[in-house]
Amino acid sequence: MVRIRLDLELGDDVASLAEGRVAQMVWEVAEMLGVSDIDVGVLIAELESSYQTLIGVERALVSEGDGWAPWLSKRKAEVDWFFWDRYQEYLRNDKSWAKLTVERLDQATDKVLGYISNPEVKGAWDRRGMVVGHVQSGPNQARRATTLA
Numbered sequence: 146m147v148r149i150r151l152d153l154e155l156g157d158d159v160a161s162l163a164e165g166r167v168a169q170m171v172w173e174v175a176e177m178l179g180v181s182d183i184d185v186g187v188l189i190a191e192l193e194s195s196y197q198t199l200i201g202v203e204r205a206l207v208s209e210g211d212g213w214a215p216w217l218s219k220r221k222a223e224v225d226w227f228f229w230d231r232y233q234e235y236l237r238n239d240k241s242w243a244k245l246t247v248e249r250l251d252q253a254t255d256k257v258l259g260y261i262s263n264p265e266v267k268g269a270w271d272r273r274g275m276v277v278g279h280v281q282s283g284p285n286q287a288r289r290a291t292t293l294a
Contacts (some may be wrong), residue, residue: 146169146174146178147174147188147192148192150170150174151166151167151170151192152241154166154170155243156243167189167192167193168189168193169190170192171185171188171189172185195240195241201259203253203256205256205260206261211272212270213260213262213272215259215261216259216262216263217258217259217263218255218257218259220263221255229251229254233247233251236250238276257276260272260274261274288289
C-alpha cells in the first residue's frame with residue numbers, strides 16, 4: 146500500500162521524494178491500518194533504497210587552452226548505447242527510479258564523457274581527469290549520488 150501511494154505521489158515528472166517522506170508515508174499507512182506488529186525501520190530502509198535516489202548537480206573544473214574541443218553532442222546519435230540503454234531500463238523497471246532521475250543521470254554522464262577527448266581524433270592526444278562521486282546506501286540511509294567532473 147505504501148508503494149502504491151509513493152508511486153502515485155512520485156509520478157514520472159518528479160525526480161525524488163522529499164527527505165523523510167518515505168518514513169512519513171510508512172507511519173501514516175501503519176496507523177491507518179492499525180498495524181503494530183511490523184519492523185517499521187526495516188520497511189522504511191527497504192523503501193528508501195528504492196525511492197530516495199538523488200542526483201546532485203555536477204561541477205567541472207576545466208583547463209583552458211589544452212586543445213580540447215566539445216565533441217559528444219555532435220556524435221551522440223551515431224553511438225550505439227546498448228549497455229547504457231539496458232542499464233537505464235534496469236534502473237527504471239527493476240529499481241523503480243523515477244524517469245527524471247534517470248534522465249538527470251544521463252545528462253551528468255554525458256557531461257563527464259564530453260570532457261574526454263574524442264576517441265576518433267587522429268594522432269596522439271593526452272586528456273586526463275577525475276570523477277569524484279559519493280554514494281551511500283545502508284539500512285537507514287537513502288542512496289545519494291553526486292557526480293563531479
